[in-house]
Amino acid sequence: MTTYYTKEHEWLRVDGDVATVGITAHAAEELGEIVFFEVTAQGAIKQGDSAAVVESVKAASDIYAPVDGEVVDANPSLADDPSLINSAPEADGWMFTLRITDASQLDGLLDAEAYKALIG
């Protein structure tokens, strides 16, 4: 399994052709307390399309598809406890799984070191 990061502060853990997607601890900290999470995409989506939405007390934020794919599952735990995104953003607070349709796009993403450099 390899973990990639995006400039939009998402992570994806790739196992075969399926990626588990969430937001980074840095992004969760920036958003503040999450009160609602919903996957909004259905079927095939393109890299950069809005796939889900997180709502903090203050504002709504889109979560983008990191690569082309099809949304497979949403994290069922987040319906009852969206605060998992704050408490465990890179583990139990995962958001959805995506069946990757263009694996070559992974080459354009960041590794942990590059992401760390991005957020300073």
Add this chain to the structure above:
Amino acid sequence: MLETPLLALHKELGARIVPFAGYAMPLQYPAGIMAEHLHTRAKAGLFDVSHMGQVSVRPLDGDMASAARAIETIVPVDVVGLKPGRQRYGFLTNDKGGILDDLMIANLGDRFLIVVNAACKAADTALFQSVLSPTCEVEPMDRRALIALQGPEAEQALARFAPAVADMKFMDVIQTDFDGLDVIVSRSGYTGEDGFEISVNDADVERVARALLKQPEVAPIGLGARDSLRLESGLCLYGSDLDETTTPVEGALEWAIQKIRRADGGRAGGFPGSDVIQRQFAEGAPRRRVGLLVEGRAPIRGGAPLFAEVEGGEPIGVVTSGAFGPTLQAPVAMGYVATPYAQTGSAIFAELRGRRTPVTVAAMPFVPPGFKR
């Protein structure tokens, strides 16, 4: 970017600073909006609201009644009847009855102190000067900070430094001293809780803020929680819930226009837009500001259109403010709807991400107020 005299303190406390009405202001501190909101409802929160405008209006001949009558030509509330040591809510109107700004006006005995919104303070001050300056000295108090201490334990914390505040009731205003510093204190605020606003010289405000923050009840609170607190309490944010196109009747602010200023009152009308506003008092307005409760946990936000039916039809209104209410643990919103839909319990729909979500018109405030009457 303009700065309040507390900016360095906010940064020291770890605040996330954002631009607001031209000022660098704290959005939240490390505790976060949810915790700050709940702390204010449970104990006492300290807010920097120094971006707001404070304007002193002093009658040149000392005649407060004639100054009050002059103010009444632009503010449609009972200013003449506002007793020394009392404050009330009001607004400035335009000739269409729209609201130019909402404000607080306090009678300090020898002058009025008017507190206005940051984004409007230049225009408001110019209006006060043009209307009032023949008989009054209109002085923007640019070197004056304003902080708010809000919550059920605000009184006990503030009274340690300014014991006189313990005898104040909601909307009283006094000039007193805070540990030897001259301050003007009103028992009011923007959270729905009991609390105080404290006007103090820029040079002294950090001392006051630090002294209050050392009290066990008190935590610093940012603009994020200020917004969710005022929204749960049904209070309007000028620029979102009120603007130049909304009248006091549309804005459900009839309570702020005392009988004496309405048709058949002793000093009826005589303010910009009074024809429109008096007609709306008699006949109603085409739309009305209402509270909205949302099913589920997804907040609806300002700008979301409102519909009568789950499908089709034209919008019947729009959401003007929406957030997640930390005390209610549910989304809360307010907005304008066509008057036939404005009754409490009216079942309508808000469009959220392309889908229509059921919402119910609800009485405000959403949480019971904690005022000490």
